[in-house]
Structure formats: C-alpha cells, structure tokens
Amino acid sequence: MSAYREEFEDKPLLDRVRDNPGPAVRWAIVLAVLLALELGAFFNFVMSMPWNMAIGGILSNLPAGVADPLGAVLSVPAIIGDALASIPTLLSRDLIPNQGYQMPSGEWRGTFLGLAPAYAWAIRVILIYGYAAVALYWVWRGYLVFREHYRYADWTPTDDVVERFRGHRWGQFGMIIVAAFVVMAIFAPSLGMASTEQNIEEPYSHYKKIYDEDMGEVREVTIGTANLAAQSQGSEQNFGVGSYDKHDRFHPFGTLTNGKDLFTFMAHGARISLFIGLVSIGISGSIALALSILTAYYKGLLDLVTVVVSDSFQAMPRLLVLIMFSVVLADHWVSQIYNGGLLLALLFGLWSWPGLWRVVRGPAFQAAENEWVDAAESYGQPTWDLVKTHIAPFTFTYLMIYASMSIGGVMIGTAGLSFLGIGITAPTPEWGRAVAMGQNYVTTQSWHMSILPGIAVTMVVVAFNAFSDGLRDARDPQSEGGGADEVSAAGGGA
Amino acid sequence: MSQSFATEANTDGDALLQVENLQTVFFTDKETIRAVDGITFDVERGETVGIVGESGSGKSVTARSIMGLIKSPGKIVEGSIKYKGDDLVGNSESEWRDIRGGEIAMVFQDPLSSLNPVYTVGNQIKEALRLHQGLTGQEATQEAIELLESVGIPDAPRRVKEYPHEFSGGMRQRAVIATALACEPDLLICDEPTTALDVTIQAQILDLLKELQEERDIGIMFITHDMGVIAEIADRVNVMYAGEIVEQADVEELYENPQHPYTRGLLKSIPGRTERGEKLATIEGEVPTASAPATDCRFAPRCPEAFDGCEQVHPVPVEVSRNGSDHTASCLLYPDDVPRDEAVEMHRSRSTATEEAIDE
Numbered sequence: 119m120s121a122y123r124e125e126f127e128d129k130p131l132l133d134r135v136r137d138n139p140g141p142a143v144r145w146a147i148v149l150a151v152l153l154a155l156e157l158g159a160f161f162n163f164v165m166s167m168p169w170n171m172a173i174g175g176i177l178s179n180l181p182a183g184v185a186d187p188l189g190a191v192l193s194v195p196a197i198i199g200d201a202l203a204s205i206p207t208l209l210s211r212d213l214i215p216n217q218g219y220q221m222p223s224g225e226w227r228g229t230f231l232g233l234a235p236a237y238a239w240a241i242r243v244i245l246i247y248g249y250a251a252v253a254l255y256w257v258w259r260g261y262l263v264f265r266e267h268y269r270y271a272d273w274t275p276t277d278d279v280v281e282r283f284r285g286h287r288w289g290q291f292g293m294i295i296v297a298a299f300v301v302m303a304i305f306a307p308s309l310g311m312a313s314t315e316q317n318i319e320e321p322y323s324h325y326k327k328i329y330d331e332d333m334g335e336v337r338e339v340t341i342g343t344a345n346l347a348a349q350s351q352g353s354e355q356n357f358g359v360g361s362y363d364k365h366d367r368f369h370p371f372g373t374l375t376n377g378k379d380l381f382t383f384m385a386h387g388a389r390i391s392l393f394i395g396l397v398s399i400g401i402s403g404s405i406a407l408a409l410s411i412l413t414a415y416y417k418g419l420l421d422l423v424t425v426v427v428s429d430s431f432q433a434m435p436r437l438l439v440l441i442m443f444s445v446v447l448a449d450h451w452v453s454q455i456y457n458g459g460l461l462l463a464l465l466f467g468l469w470s471w472p473g474l475w476r477v478v479r480g481p482a483f484q485a486a487e488n489e490w491v492d493a494a495e496s497y498g499q500p501t502w503d504l505v506k507t508h509i510a511p512f513t514f515t516y517l518m519i520y521a522s523m524s525i526g527g528v529m530i531g532t533a534g535l536s537f538l539g540i541g542i543t544a545p546t547p548e549w550g551r552a553v554a555m556g557q558n559y560v561t562t563q564s565w566h567m568s569i570l571p572g573i574a575v576t577m578v579v580v581a582f583n584a585f586s587d588g589l590r591d592a593r594d595p596q597s598e599g600g601g602a603d604e605v606s607a608a609g610g611g612a
Numbered sequence: 613m614s615q616s617f618a619t620e621a622n623t624d625g626d627a628l629l630q631v632e633n634l635q636t637v638f639f640t641d642k643e644t645i646r647a648v649d650g651i652t653f654d655v656e657r658g659e660t661v662g663i664v665g666e667s668g669s670g671k672s673v674t675a676r677s678i679m680g681l682i683k684s685p686g687k688i689v690e691g692s693i694k695y696k697g698d699d700l701v702g703n704s705e706s707e708w709r710d711i712r713g714g715e716i717a718m719v720f721q722d723p724l725s726s727l728n729p730v731y732t733v734g735n736q737i738k739e740a741l742r743l744h745q746g747l748t749g750q751e752a753t754q755e756a757i758e759l760l761e762s763v764g765i766p767d768a769p770r771r772v773k774e775y776p777h778e779f780s781g782g783m784r785q786r787a788v789i790a791t792a793l794a795c796e797p798d799l800l801i802c803d804e805p806t807t808a809l810d811v812t813i814q815a816q817i818l819d820l821l822k823e824l825q826e827e828r829d830i831g832i833m834f835i836t837h838d839m840g841v842i843a844e845i846a847d848r849v850n851v852m853y854a855g856e857i858v859e860q861a862d863v864e865e866l867y868e869n870p871q872h873p874y875t876r877g878l879l880k881s882i883p884g885r886t887e888r889g890e891k892l893a894t895i896e897g898e899v900p901t902a903s904a905p906a907t908d909c910r911f912a913p914r915c916p917e918a919f920d921g922c923e924q925v926h927p928v929p930v931e932v933s934r935n936g937s938d939h940t941a942s943c944l945l946y947p948d949d950v951p952r953d954e955a956v957e958m959h960r961s962r963s964t965a966t967e968e969a970i971d972e
Binding site for chain 1: 731773774792
C-alpha cells in the first residue's frame with residue numbers, strides 16, 4: 119500500500135483518480151444514475167425559490183436603461199432552469215398518480231395500477247424516502263471511497279469526528295429527522311397529494327374528475343368546490359387523519375378548515391421553513407463569523423464597538439421590531455415573496471447575529487491567541503487572509519453547531535409569528551398558520567389541524583438540537599457524554 | 613541623544629539593525645508597565661546577537677517591537693528601530709507587512725503552537741513562498757521540499773504533505789525555521805527557539821542556525837533565558853533585566869569576565885558550573901515590574917553588592933574599565949578603575965542628561 123501511495127503523492131485529487139479510476143468511476147456511475155432519476159426534482163426545488171419576484175423587485179428599483187438588458191440576461195438562466203425543472207422524474211405524481219375517482223363498483227380509475235389513492239400515495243412516499251436514503255448513503259459511500267482509495271493521509275482528525283458521531287445515537291436520531299425534513303422540503307411537490315397551485319393557491323382554476331352517481335357519469339368539478347365540501351370544522355364535519363373526502367380524495371393528515379389538504383400544506387410548509395431557516399442563518403452566521411474573527415484579531419476598540427452594537431440589537435424587542443417591519447414593508451416587493459417569508463428570513467438574519475457572535479467570540483479569541491497567528495503575521499500575511507486561514511477554521515465548527523441549534527429557534531419564531539398572523543400570510547403554506555387555523559378545534563374531532571404541525575415543529579426543532587449536540591460531541595473529544603450546560607445556547611423563538 | 617555610550621564601535625551606520633533607546637510600554641487599566649525601558653543594541657549582518665534574561669525581563673517584547681507586533685494596549689513610546697538605515701517606529705501596517713517575513717522573520721518559542729494544526733507543513737511553507745517569492749503550485753511544492761531538506765528534514769517529499777502533529781518537536785522547529793527561511797529574510801529573530809526542545813535536539817537546532825547563517829549571511833537576534841545556549845551560539849550578548857540591558861559584551865568576555873552582579877548571579881546559577889555536592893546558587897526574589905521611569909537601580913533589592921547609592925541613582929551603561937574593551941555594564945560599581953563616589957557621580961550626571969533629553 120505504501121509503495122502504491124508513493125506513486126501518487128503530491129498530485130492533485132484529479133490525477134490520483136486518473137491513476138486509479140476504478141472505484142471512483144463505479145461510484146460516479148451509480149451517483150449519476152441516481153441523480154438522473156430525480157434531476158427534474160432538484161431543479162424544480164431550485165426554481166421553486168421565488169426568483170422572479172426577487173429579481174423583479176430589484177429590477178424595478180433600477181433605471182430602465184439598466185434594468186431591461188439585465189432582465190433579459192437574467193431570463194436566460196431562468197429559461198434553462200425551467201427547462202431542467204420540467205425534466206420528467208421517476209418519482210413524480212404523474213408516474214404514480216393518486217388522484218383518481220371511484221366507480222360505484224368500488225373500482226378506482228386514474229390511480230396508479232388502479233390502487234386506492236391511499237396506497238398509491240403510500241407507495242410514492244416510500245419510494246421517495248427510499249430513494250433519498252439510498253442517495254444519502256451513496257454520498258457517504260463516496261466519502262468512504264475517497265478515504266480508502268484517494269486520500270493521501272492514513273488518518274485525519276475528521277476520521278475521529280466521524281467515528282465519534284457514529285457512536286452518538288442521539289445525534290443520529292437528530293440527523294435522521296433533519297434528513298427526513300429536508301427530503302420533505304426538496305420533494306414536496308411529489309410528496310403532496312396535489313400540487314400547491316392546484317390545491318392551495320388557485321383551487322378554482324383546476325379541475326378533478328369524479329363519478330357522479332346521480333347523473334351516472336364522470337364529470338369534472340373545480341378543486342375549489344371539492345375543497346368546500348371537505349372542510350374540517352370540528353363536530354359538524356371532519357375529515358381527519360387518513361380519511362377520504364366526498365370527492366374521492368385521500369387526506370393522510372386530514373384537511374384544514376378550508377378543506378385544503380393538510381399533508382400537502384405541511385410538505386410545502388417544510389420548504390418555507392427550511393428556506394427561512396437557511397437564509398436567516400446564512401445571513402446571521404456570515405455576519406457573526408466575519409465579526410468574530412475580526413474582533414478577535416483587532417480586539418480593543420473594534421471589539422468594544424461590536425459589543426455595544428450587538429447589545430443594542432439584542433436590547434430591541436425582536437418581536438416588536440419584526441411586527442414593525444412587517445407593517446412598514448407591507449407593500450414593498452420584499453414582503454410579496456412567500457407572503458412575507460423572505461422578509462421574515464431577512465429580519466431573523468439581521469436580528470440573530472448578536473447571539474451567534476457572542477457564542478463564537480470566545481473560540482475566536484482563543485484561536486487568535488495561538489502562536490501560529492503571530493507566526494503568520496510575522497511573515498507578513500495580510501490581515502484578511504490571516505484571520506480567514508488561522509482563526510476562522512477554529513471558529514467555524516462552533517458556528518455550525520450553534521447555527522444548527524438556532525435554526526430551530528428561527529423555525530419556532532416563524533411558526534409563532536405566523537400563528538399570530540403577522541409572519542407569513544395566506545396563501546403561502548406555513549406550519550404556524552396550520553396551527554393557528556386549527557386552534558379553535560383542538561378539543562374537537564378536528565384536532566389534527568393544530569396537533570400534527572405542532573408535533574412536526576417540535577420534532578424538527580428537537581432534531582436540529584440533537585443533531586448539533588451530536589456534532590459538538592463528535593468534534594470535541596473531551597465532551598464525551600456531553601454536558602447539558604453547553605447545549606443551552608439554543609435560540610429561543612420570537 | 614547621546615545614548616550610545618559604548619556601542620560607538622558598532623554604530624557606524626551600516627549595521628543591519630540598530631535599536632536605540634527603545635521603550636515599549638503597556639498601558640493597562642491598573643498600571644503602566646514599562647516592559648522595555650530604553651534599550652540600545654545593534655545586530656550586524658552575519659552576526660548573532662544574544663539577548664538573555666529571566667522571564668519577564670522584556671526579551672520577547674523587544675522581539676515583538678522589532679517585528680511591529682506590539683498590540684494595544686502596548687505602544688512604542690520612545691526610541692528608534694533602524695533597519696538598514698530606515699526607522700521602523702511609526703510605520704503604517706502595510707509598511708510593516710513589507711518588513712515582516714521578507715526582511716525580518718521570526719522563529720517562535722513553541723514549535724507545536726507556531727504551526728497551525730489544520731494545515732499541512734508544506735501548505736504553511738508554501739503560503740510564505742507565495743507571499744514572498746511569488747511561487748505557487750508545483751514550483752512552490754518543489755521549493756518547500758528543498759527548504760525542508762536544507763533544514764535537515766529527511767524524506768522531505770513525503771514530509772511536506774504531513775501535518776504538524778506527525779512531526780516530532782525538533783522536526784517541527786526545523787519546519788518553522790524553514791517557513792521563516794521561505795521569506796528570505798536578512799534578519800532572523802529567534803525567540804527562545806530551543807526552550808521547548810530537549811538538549812540533543814537543542815544542539816542540532818543551534819548547529820542548523822549557525823550553518824544557515826553562514827550560508828545566507830543573515831543577522832540573528834537570539835533570545836533565550838539559557839546561558840548555556842547563549843554561550844553556544846551568540847557572538848555578542850546583551851543581558852536584560854527588568855526592561856533594561858544591564859550588561860553588553862562579546863560572548864567570551866562575558867563568560868570569562870562577567871561584571872554586573874546580575875550576570876554573575878546568572879552564571880553561578882547554571883548547573884554543572886558548580887562543584888559536585890555544592891548547593892546551586894540562586895538569585896533571591898524575582899524580576900520587578902517596572903511601572904515608572906527608573907530612579908534607582910532595579911536590581912538593587914536582589915543585589916548582593918548593593919550599597920546606599922544604588923537606591924538613589926539610576927545606573928547608565930558605562931564601559932567597565934577605561935581600557936577601551938567593548939564591554940559595558942549598567943552598574944554603579946563601574947567603571948571599576950575610578951573611585952566609587954566619582955563613578956556614582958558620573959552615573960548621576962549621565963542619567964540626568966538622559967532624562968532631560970527625554971523631557972525635551
């Protein structure tokens with residue numbers, strides 16, 4: 119093995135792969151097949167981000183001379199993206215349809231293999247999660263292939279981190295739930311009973327076939343009509359977990375007060391939650407990281423100024439600030455995107471960096487005290503390079519851990535604000551909105567509307583905390599068993 | 613300012629580094645600490661100048677002052693650091709950056725912590741090569757390998773890919789020296805580079821530094837608390853105590869003929885120089901923290917030869933005798949060939965002159 123390694127030491131990874139292409143090619147082929155199956159779904163996910171509103175909003179603020187050509191240029195990736203998004207995917211609702219109608223004989227028409235919609239849907243869900251599990255495993259396999267065949271070092275500290283995480287059940291539990299949540303967000307269009315457009319946003323522009331027993335024939339009704347007849351309203355009428363409505367539609371999690379499908383609503387809500395969580399953590403994390411490494415390096419006045427600024431940010435009542443901005447910016451294009459989702463993400467991002475900065479400031483200061491920082495400075499490394507290469511890596515893991523904890527806080531905050539009616543407004547699906555809709559019915563048969571999204575929020579937040587807990591324990595060999603005191607930094611919601 | 617009482621022989625203008633009356637002060641909330649309090653010395657090309665003293669005597673702060681690495685709340689309040697004739701005090705950050713590495717490089721005390729554990733050794737040498745020689749990619753790797761070989765690391769092509777934790781202590785210090793050399797400096801400041809190493813490795817590193825100095829004709833400023841190491845490597849020695857240089861002499865002269873009571877105390881406390889079974893001499897007490905300009909001899913409380921004058925007059929560097937040897941000491945006992953009262957008076961008048969010069 120060592121002679122073999124001598125051969126490709128000192129070469130870039132690509133050359134090492136070229137020298138011994140077998141394992142890499144085998145791995146890449148399988149990955150390519152996996153990706154090809156669902157290529158459309160990934161692009162659909164990318165393109166489902168509200169690009170047009172964001173770009174349109176920015177362009178409308180630019181002078182026409184600049185905006186028009188810029189808009190034309192930007193429409194090219196949009197067209198390509200849309201084309202890629204429309205590539206048929208294996209695990210789509212088109213291939214395994216669940217929206218059929220039942221003949222008087224009990225026979226199902228228009229569903230997958232004539233199965234009942236519940237089974238058709240269940241098959242799709244199992245396939246999607248199965249696919250996701252295989253794809254994730256294959257990515258992990260890729261790391262193992264790299265480790266075994268292409269990595270120069272026999273051992274790196276990462277190996278130990280991985281090993282420790284493999285023994286961390288609580289962290290793995292978190293990771294699995296988080297993965298399930300992310301898969302739900304990515305595959306929301308295929309997981310849902312119908313598309314959001316159809317079921318939630320424009321129900322009166324879409325139709326569905328049903329068999330009308332009075333007329334003895336198949337006719338079409340608007341989804342809106344079907345929804346009206348499927349409202350869950352406590353003791354009067356309820357379509358609970360796993361029920362069929364009057365128009366032969368299956369509702370795995372039941373329906374909402376307006377008759378829309380709760381599972382579809384939640385699948386898309388996962389997208390919104392993830393979007394808000396990632397955007398806001400991206401913003402606050404970048405601010406926190408940049409500030410922490412700079413304040414750790416310069417100390418003194420810059421640090422003091424940052425402390426004062428961050429304290430002022432934290433002293434502002436975040437909830438009131440959020441309410442104020444959502445009112446002030448109500449007519450701005452920013453609040454059109456996801457019915458206020460982007461605005462929330464930005465506000466959470468801009469208001470949660472002080473907490474993250476406080477958390478990573480300590481490790482950054484510690485890293486800045488290392489002699490290698492002086493050593494790097496003593497051979498003339500420019501300041502930004504220096505903080506980036508010699509302080510940031512020691513801060514980043516902490517940031518990642520605390521960021522993943524704060525994601526939970528942001529999600530709770532979003533759900534809380536939407537529950538109060540000032541976060542995300544109709545029709546964009548959001549878990550907090552579902553909880554709000556169902557709050558009057560919690561004690562009735564229609565308990566599912568509040569309870570299921572509530573459980574989902576709790577699970578995901580706990581999972582993010584568990585995952586980051588696992589990451590922290592894995593990263594730090596001394597914290598085996600983990601001290602509860604260190605976990606308490608999880609961000610509370612609004 | 614006529615501060616260079618005895619170093620005139622060296623201050624002929626073309627010394628590589630001329631430090632004159634350097635004062636570096638730390639202004640903390642509680643007190644003002646005069647970590648370096650008016651020191652003067654030179655380093656010539658191809659020469660090794662040792663700075664020796666106890667912990668807390670201001671050796672490292674001197675080194676950092678020369679590198680421009682004094683951070684708030686520290687500040688150079690007085691004096692000049694002339695490098696190749698240009699004064700570095702008051703340089704902007706970007707001017708410092710031009711000096712650091714390419715002109716003056718530094719080797720730190722602890723080889724474990726002066727290499728970043730998350731990057732390979734080669735990576736860190738290559739970073740210096742990129743900054744100072746503009747080498748990247750394969751070329752830089754080749755040069756890094758050559759540098760590692762030149763500092764005596766066997767199997768360099770393999771070693772260049774390894775992380776600091778895979779190196780032994782001595783290897784690491786060699787790698788640090790290689791990083792410093794990658795910058796092609798003319799002056800190398802070694803801040804206790806052998807303190808963390810065991811004696812055999814120490815000797816190897818010292819030999820390596822000597823070799824490199826001959827090869828590249830660089831000036832070395834060598835800081836240590838170890839009199840044995842200084843004897844091994846230095847050409848000239850400055851003995852520091854509480855921020856001041858108390859004795860300055862050629863290395864042989866210093867060891868054969870130590871004049872300042874502090875230097876004598878240091879030499880007596882080296883194990884092995886005393887007879888077997890004899891108790892090792894120590895200097896009682898510890899280095900005081902200088903918080904105000906000195907009005908007395910800072911060593912007086914610990915000095916076995918202190919007399920009344922020591923608490924009233926601040927000694928200045930004077931030649932120990934008038935026969936012109938290049939050997940100065942800041943002690944009221946000297947010059948030893950004049951009566952004591954006269955010597956004390958000489959110190960008093962010179963230190964007053966110095967104070968007046970500062971007040972101006």
